[in-house]
Amino acid sequence: MDPVTIKDIARALNLSTSTVSRALRDSYEISPETKRLVMEYAERLNYRPNPIALSLKGSSSKALAVIVPQIANNFFSQAINGIEAIAYNRGYHVIIFQTHESYEREMANVQQAVARRVDGLLLSLSSETSDVTHLHALHAQGVPLVLFDRVAPDLPVTQVVADNFGGAYAATSHLLQTGRRRIAHLTIPPYLSITQERLAGYRAALEQYGVAFDENLVRYGTFGPDEADELVEQLLAQEPRPDAFFTASDRLALGCLTALRKRGIRIPEDISLIGFTNLPAAEMLNPPLSTVTQPAQEIGQLAAERLIELIERKQKASPPATVKLPTTLVIRESSAPPVRAEADFRIGL
Amino acid sequence: MDPVTIKDIARALNLSTSTVSRALRDSYEISPETKRLVMEYAERLNYRPNPIALSLKGSSSKALAVIVPQIANNFFSQAINGIEAIAYNRGYHVIIFQTHESYEREMANVQQAVARRVDGLLLSLSSETSDVTHLHALHAQGVPLVLFDRVAPDLPVTQVVADNFGGAYAATSHLLQTGRRRIAHLTIPPYLSITQERLAGYRAALEQYGVAFDENLVRYGTFGPDEADELVEQLLAQEPRPDAFFTASDRLALGCLTALRKRGIRIPEDISLIGFTNLPAAEMLNPPLSTVTQPAQEIGQLAAERLIELIERKQKASPPATVKLPTTLVIRESSAPPVRAEADFRIGL
DNA sequence: TTGTAAGCGTTATCAG
DNA sequence: CTGATAACGCTTACAA
Numbered sequence: 001m002d003p004v005t006i007k008d009i010a011r012a013l014n015l016s017t018s019t020v021s022r023a024l025r026d027s028y029e030i031s032p033e034t035k036r037l038v039m040e041y042a043e044r045l046n047y048r049p050n051p052i053a054l055s056l057k058g059s060s061s062k063a064l065a066v067i068v069p070q071i072a073n074n075f076f077s078q079a080i081n082g083i084e085a086i087a088y089n090r091g092y093h094v095i096i097f098q099t100h101e102s103y104e105r106e107m108a109n110v111q112q113a114v115a116r117r118v119d120g121l122l123l124s125l126s127s128e129t130s131d132v133t134h135l136h137a138l139h140a141q142g143v144p145l146v147l148f149d150r151v152a153p154d155l156p157v158t159q160v161v162a163d164n165f166g167g168a169y170a171a172t173s174h175l176l177q178t179g180r181r182r183i184a185h186l187t188i189p190p191y192l193s194i195t196q197e198r199l200a201g202y203r204a205a206l207e208q209y210g211v212a213f214d215e216n217l218v219r220y221g222t223f224g225p226d227e228a229d230e231l232v233e234q235l236l237a238q239e240p241r242p243d244a245f246f247t248a249s250d251r252l253a254l255g256c257l258t259a260l261r262k263r264g265i266r267i268p269e270d271i272s273l274i275g276f277t278n279l280p281a282a283e284m285l286n287p288p289l290s291t292v293t294q295p296a297q298e299i300g301q302l303a304a305e306r307l308i309e310l311i312e313r314k315q316k317a318s319p320p321a322t323v324k325l326p327t328t329l330v331i332r333e334s335s336a337p338p339v340r341a342e343a344d345f346r347i348g349l
Numbered sequence: 350m351d352p353v354t355i356k357d358i359a360r361a362l363n364l365s366t367s368t369v370s371r372a373l374r375d376s377y378e379i380s381p382e383t384k385r386l387v388m389e390y391a392e393r394l395n396y397r398p399n400p401i402a403l404s405l406k407g408s409s410s411k412a413l414a415v416i417v418p419q420i421a422n423n424f425f426s427q428a429i430n431g432i433e434a435i436a437y438n439r440g441y442h443v444i445i446f447q448t449h450e451s452y453e454r455e456m457a458n459v460q461q462a463v464a465r466r467v468d469g470l471l472l473s474l475s476s477e478t479s480d481v482t483h484l485h486a487l488h489a490q491g492v493p494l495v496l497f498d499r500v501a502p503d504l505p506v507t508q509v510v511a512d513n514f515g516g517a518y519a520a521t522s523h524l525l526q527t528g529r530r531r532i533a534h535l536t537i538p539p540y541l542s543i544t545q546e547r548l549a550g551y552r553a554a555l556e557q558y559g560v561a562f563d564e565n566l567v568r569y570g571t572f573g574p575d576e577a578d579e580l581v582e583q584l585l586a587q588e589p590r591p592d593a594f595f596t597a598s599d600r601l602a603l604g605c606l607t608a609l610r611k612r613g614i615r616i617p618e619d620i621s622l623i624g625f626t627n628l629p630a631a632e633m634l635n636p637p638l639s640t641v642t643q644p645a646q647e648i649g650q651l652a653a654e655r656l657i658e659l660i661e662r663k664q665k666a667s668p669p670a671t672v673k674l675p676t677t678l679v680i681r682e683s684s685a686p687p688v689r690a691e692a693d694f695r696i697g698l
Numbered sequence: 699t700t701g702t703a704a705g706c707g708t709t710a711t712c713a714g
Numbered sequence: 715c716t717g718a719t720a721a722c723g724c725t726t727a728c729a730a
Contacts, residue, residue, distance in 0.1 A: 053723035072430040081421040286635030365717045402707035
């Protein structure tokens with residue numbers, strides 16, 4: 001019951017393997033009669049070309065590598081969903097790698113991916129990664145590469161991101177508009193492009209409203225669990241106390257919510273909170289969580305589309321560009337209907 | 350800058366490819382001197398064996414296929430996380446396929462996976478799948494296969510699941526113990542093993558408490574969005590009205606919570622609610638959600654371990670067995686500290 | 699219109 | 715100890 005090969009068909013039909021190969025590809029040089037014979041027989045035996053042999057032959061492996069820090073994460077699993085959808089439509093397979101936020105593993109994974117002869121890579125940087133020479137090398141070798149979400153702006157490759165600046169700007173602006181002046185920013189590791197963009201958006205809004213930036217109000221966390229409480233504690237100890245929190249990850253948002261609630265602080269009466277997060281059911285939380293969300297699936301789709309485009313017509317290399325997708329700010333307070341606003345600001349920066 | 354092959358090394362060192370091959374594998378028949386030469390040169394050129402050539406050669410592809418209904422789902426993304434962790438440790442790669450709950454796509458994906466010559470498959474059935482002959486065929490062909498979560502009990506292969514019966518039994522028992530008698534069960538498509546197990550656990554508890562099973566209290570949903578409200582509406586219209594809901598998926602739990610809250614029904618004062626779900630932050634919901642959770646990551650890990658075991662020593666074929674991991678029931682009400690209990694019941698069934 | 703043969707990178711078999 | 719050679723499944727010049 002081994003898989004049927006072209007050889008089996010050739011033997012059975014008393015033809016050469018090349019004739020069979022050509023017949024299957026509907027080549028013009030084969031007689032209709034022979035074609036019919038081959039096609040039918042192949043159909044009957046449920047012949048499937050061996051993709052490994054095809055890859056070895058050199059053309060393409062029809063596989064994409066996706067390298068992300070963590071699969072078990074709302075943003076990334078949604079993004080992968082988008083990637084897989086596009087890939088499947090175009091006949092590509094998706095090989096998943098996790099870096100677990102480790103630079104070492106990121107490099108190892110990139111190695112593995114190219115060793116597997118994937119046709120291209122979709123990558124979101126680990127939070128440890130500050131040096132991207134491994135990606136420069138990759139790109140120099142001509143390996144199709146698209147970055148998404150956590151990108152490296154200096155790299156001359158296509159990058160797909162959410163409008164992190166705009167989202168942070170919108171969130172901070174909202175807080176300022178509603179009278180907040182001591183806005184704490186709980187964020188993720190500083191190397192990351194998204195961290196910097198969000199911080200920039202936060203600062204831009206402060207500046208616009210004439211509020212001085214206070215670096216004591218900014219705290220960098222990791223992606224580990226249970227760190228929010230400690231950070232919130234530190235921030236609450238300050239004089240004057242923060243009157244708002246703007247957090248940069250699912251975990252930090254939830255952790256902050258928990259920490260504030262635990263201390264009997266009312267949201268948003270005492271302190272406002274907005275999280276940059278794709279957490280589901282934010283409106284069902286207690287209290288409801290205001291969020292800036294990213295179009296995760298669309299980011300994945302777009303990144304996959306660009307990558308496949310790159311793979312399939314390298315000549316027409318559309319110049320590498322950074323594509324920015326709008327984020328959405330949703331303010332949720334008590335049980336009032338949510339206020340929606342597209343965070344698509346582009347103030348001069 | 351093309352990848353270095355064994356041939357390149359052979360040419361450069363004036364050796365034959367076979368010598369190089371053996372030297373690299375540290376074969377006993379090669380002189381230490383030659384070995385050193387080859388090793389060093391390979392190291393210097395950063396030689397990596399071509400895994401595609403290796404696969405073609407026939408031994409193993411060091412790749413596992415994971416076929417799940419949906420990646421963007423708490424349970425599955427956590428399970429995949431576990432799978433990837435084990436796979437990575439053992440030197441395997443993970444190729445992800447989504448069926449999107451479609452039988453067609455499940456079959457197509459299985460086909461693709463075997464065509465890719467993966468060393469084994471990890472599969473969780475689509476909700477449309479009632480006929481598993483495609484898997485019987487696979488197994489008959491000797492393809493290593495392990496099912497997890499949504500399994501097919503009749504298939505003579507290893508299966509890894511949570512104790513769905515026990516979880517449902519524990520949840521229902523708790524509801525009964527707290528005086529509920531009209532317990533509605535909002536569940537997922539009926540073909541699924543997990544649906545049946547949960548229903549069985551629900552019925553067993555009812556029976557134990559002498560409460561008659563009422564099929565009008567059971568509703569089957571899909572995995573689509575926005576269906577919970579309609580189902581809840583129907584159930585609430587009954588006389589006497591249900592005094593508790595036990596739901597079987599993330600979406601149904603959240604949808605039910607929303608539907609009840611929307612109608613001003615207090616949980617748990619008016620109606621109790623327990624969800625079979627791995628939703629994060631259940632304790633932060635409003636009202637807090639009582640849950641039965643599955644050890645998703647452990648299920649993934651265990652399934653991957655079993656599969657690799659199967660792949661690597663087929664002779665010692667440990668007989669296929671169904672492994673059941675305990676679920677956890679957590680009752681959350683108001684802001685009282687949660688009550689924990691392992692749902693590890695095995696009442697006679 | 700069809701067949702022969704080389705080659706993709708590797709390993710295994712068989713001779714030196 | 716080392717080297718030729720065939721083979722894995724397929725495509726593609728090049729012959730016929």
